[in-house]
Amino acid sequence: xxxxxxxxxxxxxxxxxxxxxxxLSVGEGDFLGIVGPNGSGKSTLLKLIDGLLAxxxxxxxxxxxxxxxxxxxxxxxxxxIVPQSYTLDFDFTARQVVEMGRYxxxxxxxxxxxxxxxxxxxxEALAGRPFNELSGGEKQMFVLAQALAQQPEVLLLDEPASHxxxxxxxxxxxxxxxxxSEGLTVVCVLHDLNLALLYFKRMxxxxxxxxxxxxxxxxxxxxxxxxxxxxxxxxxxxxxGRTFLTFSPRRRxxxxxxxxxxxxxGTGASLMRRLLDLGYRVSAGVVxxxxxxEVTGRELxxxxxxxxxxxxxxxxxxxxxxxxxxxxxxxxxxxxPVGAGNFKNVVAVRQAxxxxxQVLALSGVEExxxxxxxxxxxxxxxxxxxxxxxxEVVEGLEEIWESSSLLPAE
Amino acid sequence: xxxxxxxxxxMGLQKRSSWVFAAAILMLLVATFAALAIGPARxxxxxxxxxxxxxxxxxxxxxxVFWTIxxxxxxxxxxxxxxxxLAGACLQGLLLNPLADPYVTGVSSGAALxxxxxxxVKLPDIPWLTxxxxxGGLVTLFTVYGIATRRGQxxxxxxxxxxxxxxxxxxxxxxxxxxxxxxxxxxxxYWLLGSFSGRGWNEVEVALVILPLLVVPFxxxxxxxxxxxxxxxxLELGVEVERVKRILFVVAAxxxxxxxxxxxxxxxxxxxxxxxxxxxxxxxxxxxLTLSLLLGSTVMVLSDLIARTAFAPSEIxxxxxxxxxxxxxxxxxxxxxxx
Numbered sequence: 028x029x030x031x032x033x034x035x036x037x038x039x040x041x042x043x044x045x046x047x048x049x050x051l052s053v054g055e056g057d058f059l060g061i062v063g064p065n066g067s068g069k070s071t072l073l074k075l076i077d078g079l080l081a082x083x084x085x086x087x088x089x090x091x092x093x094x095x096x097x098x099x100x101x102x103x104x105x106x107x108i109v110p111q112s113y114t115l116d117f118d119f120t121a122r123q124v125v126e127m128g129r130y131x132x133x134x135x136x137x138x139x140x141x142x143x144x145x146x147x148x149x150x151e152a153l154a155g156r157p158f159n160e161l162s163g164g165e166k167q168m169f170v171l172a173q174a175l176a177q178q179p180e181v182l183l184l185d186e187p188a189s190h191x192x193x194x195x196x197x198x199x200x201x202x203x204x205x206x207x208s209e210g211l212t213v214v215c216v217l218h219d220l221n222l223a224l225l226y227f228k229r230m231x232x233x234x235x236x237x238x239x240x241x242x243x244x245x246x247x248x249x250x251x252x253x254x255x256x257x258x259x260x261x262x263x264x265x266x267x268g269r270t271f272l273t274f275s276p277r278r279r280x281x282x283x284x285x286x287x288x289x290x291x292x293g294t295g296a297s298l299m300r301r302l303l304d305l306g307y308r309v310s311a312g313v314v315x316x317x318x319x320x321e322v323t324g325r326e327l328x329x330x331x332x333x334x335x336x337x338x339x340x341x342x343x344x345x346x347x348x349x350x351x352x353x354x355x356x357x358x359x360x361x362x363x364p365v366g367a368g369n370f371k372n373v374v375a376v377r378q379a380x381x382x383x384x385q386v387l388a389l390s391g392v393e394e395x396x397x398x399x400x401x402x403x404x405x406x407x408x409x410x411x412x413x414x415x416x417x418x419e420v421v422e423g424l425e426e427i428w429e430s431s432s433l434l435p436a437e
Numbered sequence: 438x439x440x441x442x443x444x445x446x447x448m449g450l451q452k453r454s455s456w457v458f459a460a461a462i463l464m465l466l467v468a469t470f471a472a473l474a475i476g477p478a479r480x481x482x483x484x485x486x487x488x489x490x491x492x493x494x495x496x497x498x499x500x501x502v503f504w505t506i507x508x509x510x511x512x513x514x515x516x517x518x519x520x521x522x523l524a525g526a527c528l529q530g531l532l533l534n535p536l537a538d539p540y541v542t543g544v545s546s547g548a549a550l551x552x553x554x555x556x557x558v559k560l561p562d563i564p565w566l567t568x569x570x571x572x573g574g575l576v577t578l579f580t581v582y583g584i585a586t587r588r589g590q591x592x593x594x595x596x597x598x599x600x601x602x603x604x605x606x607x608x609x610x611x612x613x614x615x616x617x618x619x620x621x622x623x624x625x626x627y628w629l630l631g632s633f634s635g636r637g638w639n640e641v642e643v644a645l646v647i648l649p650l651l652v653v654p655f656x657x658x659x660x661x662x663x664x665x666x667x668x669x670x671x672l673e674l675g676v677e678v679e680r681v682k683r684i685l686f687v688v689a690a691x692x693x694x695x696x697x698x699x700x701x702x703x704x705x706x707x708x709x710x711x712x713x714x715x716x717x718x719x720x721x722x723x724x725x726l727t728l729s730l731l732l733g734s735t736v737m738v739l740s741d742l743i744a745r746t747a748f749a750p751s752e753i754x755x756x757x758x759x760x761x762x763x764x765x766x767x768x769x770x771x772x773x774x775x776x
Contacts, residue, residue: 079672103675110670116533117665117720127663131675177674 028091029054030181030212031076036085038075045071047236048085053181053214058207060223060244061216063233064257069216070111072233073183076214077108103131107179111186113170115158121169122154128176137176144172148202164195171199175206182206184215188222200226220248220261221271232256245270264326275304284428287311287355287379289348289372293319294361298417299327307424310355312348313340313372340371348372352379357427359420360388365401373401380408387414387423454724457717461731468735472511472742477749478502509641510633514741514755515734516644517633517696518706519651522733524689524696525707526714526726527654530661531685532593538708539693542686543600546607547577548697553611553625557618566628567643567698574694577603578687591682593668631703631756633741640699647695651730653688657681658722665720703756705763706736712770 031053038046046068053059063069074080075087078094087094089105097105107128115124125145129137145151150168153161158169167187174182182203188196196219204226207213217223223230223244230247232239234256240247245263253261253272260275286302288295288311295311296319302309312332314321324331332347334340340348348371352358358379365373380386390413392402405411414420473485478499480488485503493504524539532541539545551573555566581603585596615622627634654661660681663671668678696703714728736759744755 077673079669099672099677100675103673108673110673113666113670115666119662119665119720123662123721127666127674130659130663133659173674 030090031214032088032091033076034086034088036075036082036087038071038080038082045236046075046082049233049236049238051231051238051241053212055212056207056210057212057214058204058228059214060227060230061214061233062218062220062223062230062248063239067233068236069233070185073108073185073214073216077106077183078102100131100133103177103179105179106181106183107174107177109171109174109182109184109187111189113166118157118159120154121150121156121158121161124158124169125154125172125176128173131177140178141176144175148172163190164192167191167195167199171202179211181212181214184213186216186218189218196222220253224248224270224272248272262326284308284357284424285310285355286357286359286424287352288359288361289352289363289376290314290320290361291318291363291369291372294363295320296323298359298361298420299323299329301417301421302424303327305421310351312351313344313369313375337368339368345371345375348375349378352384353382355384357424358384358386360386362389362391362395364395364397365392366397370398370400373404376411377404377408380411384410385427386411387420388412389420390415450719454718457728458731461728461735465731465735468738468742469511469515472514472738473503473507475742475746476507505637509638510636510741511738512641513633513636513644513699514737516641516647517700517703518733518735518737519730520647520692520696520733521703521707521737522710522729523651523654523726524692526711526722526729527661527685527689529711530664530722531682532597533665533667535712536708539689539696540604540702540704540707541597541600542578542690542693543581543603543607544574544577544690544693545697545702546604548574548694549629549702550607550611552628552698552701553614556621556625556628557614559621564639567640570698571643571694574690574697577607578690578694582686590679591686593682596686627754628701630754631701631759632744632752632754633700634745634752636699644695644699647692650688650692654685654726655723657685658726661685661722662720701754701756703737703759705759705767706733709763709767710736712767716770
């Protein structure tokens with residue numbers, strides 16, 4: 028039997044619907060993260076689980092019994108909640124705040140439980156201090172301790188990390204993982220999708236008061252789901268053993284200009300992202316598979332001309348590269364080192380320039396050239412302009428964009 | 438083994454509170470004794486003890502004064518002081534509002550209107566003035582309660598606003614009555630300002646209801662502590678918030694209504710004393726309520742002593758004394774504790 032079973036719950040604040048037919052079940056030992064945009068019903072959902080709000084329709088069962096059939100004290104022994112914000116205008120000590128969590132365990136010995144908790148969380152030295160003199164992070168640890176003092180079966184958290192610095196954030200979530208491994212069921216609403224990816228076994232994403240998707244973190248937080256729920260362009264990266272998300276600015280001015288980067292060895296990665304965020308359409312080539320530029324281009328979903336790892340560019344890859352270059356309006360040659368393996372990329376730049384494409388090339392080709400032939404290959408290429416930095420590439424592209432010849436006719 | 442910091446702190450508060458309670462009890466005893474001894478008919482401390490233990494002696498006029506005038510008056514002041522202080526402490530906790538006092542519920546205005554009606558229709562003070570005041574207070578209590586409760590939930594802000602609004606309404610009715618009552622106006626005014634003058638055992642009998650009511654808030658000291666975090670958090674921690682609010686609100690209102698019915702409206706005790714207790718021993722209600730109770734009684738007995746001796750042989754209303762000393766003190770506290 029699941030610990031928490033919500034069945035087609037509907038709830039409205041007066042006339043504003045907040046939850047629409049949401050079903051969700053939480054089993055013993057679950058470690059569930061709930062995400063969703065502001066106003067998607069996350070906090071309302073927690074209040075419905077904790078019986079602070081009663082659903083208009085549908086049922087909310089805690090261990091098989093309707094939530095509203097529990098006494099408050101009985102429910103507090105089952106579920107504890109760490110609220111989104113906690114203020115206290117009175118001079119209690121931090122320890123007294125934690126002891127209030129023992130209220131639902133009246134008649135049971137409490138002192139030892141509180142002492143053990145404080146020690147475990149490493150905050151016993153602060154316990155005698157007035158709660159209001161603590162920092163935000165310290166306060167949050169004591170509010171967590173207050174909830175844990177209830178010795179609940181389920182811990183509900185409402186954006187517990189939103190006011191915490193990175194060290195306190197990690198301390199908090201590490202603590203949750205540890206508690207979960209000891210059998211505590213954890214349900215946590217949070218905003219930080221990367222924290223969610225890092226810590227949770229299971230995720231649920233809410234949208235407009237309903238459960239949009241539920242499952243493994245990497246499925247729930249895929250760029251497609253994020254785009255449809257948050258309306259934001261996200262990219263999923265795997266780096267240094269971690270999976271993480273990055274987001275593009277919300278307002279992407281439409282630049283219908285198409286830019287082809289000739290790059291490799293990580294010299295194009297930052298430009299790819301930058302141009303994409305500015306609204307350009309970007310392609311790249313020839314990059315070797317597993318090379319930073321290739322990985323980045325793939326994560327960003329760019330059209331790529333790719334070659335096998337550590338392999339000299341073959342004719343077929345070169346042809347692909349030239350096809351992408353032909354489709355582009357502007358070619359950019361990054362500060363790519365040139366060796367025998369990728370000399371064909373330099374050839375591609377010259378051919379594109381000769382076919383009438385505008386080319387922006389990072390200056391200093393000689394210093395990066397291990398073949399002694401690249402500069403010669405490029406000299407005299409028509410439409411080739413040298414620029415000093417990535418910033419100048421961006422400026423140059425903006426100029427080209429603004430020059431009327433390339434503005435779309437419509 | 439090194440002692441954790443919090444234990445030192447907790448012990449500090451415990452040790453301190455024993456001293457504070459010892460001092461408060463001593464002050465209460467001294468004040469009571471002084472109030473019994475001092476007056477137009479002066480008695481030595483030995484005589485006071487003597488009278489107390491030997492009972493009323495018919496032939497001795499001083500003994501008669503002691504037993505029929507002074508003792509009931511002092512007992513009444515003790516009871517009313519404790520009642521107002523405790524009612525104020527409960528309401529400040531429930532409303533999360535340090536400016537709350539026993540009169541914000543409107544109950545006192547209802548009681549005052551009741552008393553004014555009794556004076557206006559020239560009913561004898563005993564028992565009618567008291568009866569009318571209690572009835573006025575209770576009617577107001579249930580009206581305010583009804584206005585503030587919707588779908589089984591009592592909204593504390595609606596309660597405050599209803600109380601304040603009804604107070605204004607009652608006051609205007611009262612003003613009309615006072616204008617039309619001619620010669621009785623000064624009686625009404627005197628009564629409104631609060632006084633123990635001329636009160637005797639009949640009023641004490643009424644006020645004895647206060648005793649059992651004083652015990653109730655102590656059963657809820659944990660709940661009151663937790664409620665200081667807000668009603669939502671209290672629910673989350675397992676407190677049956679509606680039940681606690683209902684019980685304590687009714688108790689505070691009854692304490693107020695009974696107090697007002699026997700002594701009129703005595704200001705500032707219910708506002709200042711809980712603050713003083715909180716400043717001395719912190720917000721924990723077990724200690725704070727106990728100290729409020731002791732201090733409330735002490736302050737009231739002393740104020741009444743001043744009221745009847747300062748301009749002897751004429752008396753000033755005790756409500757004037759409490760405001761006279763309470764207002765500057767409260768302003769001092771506001772300045773000392775910003776926010």
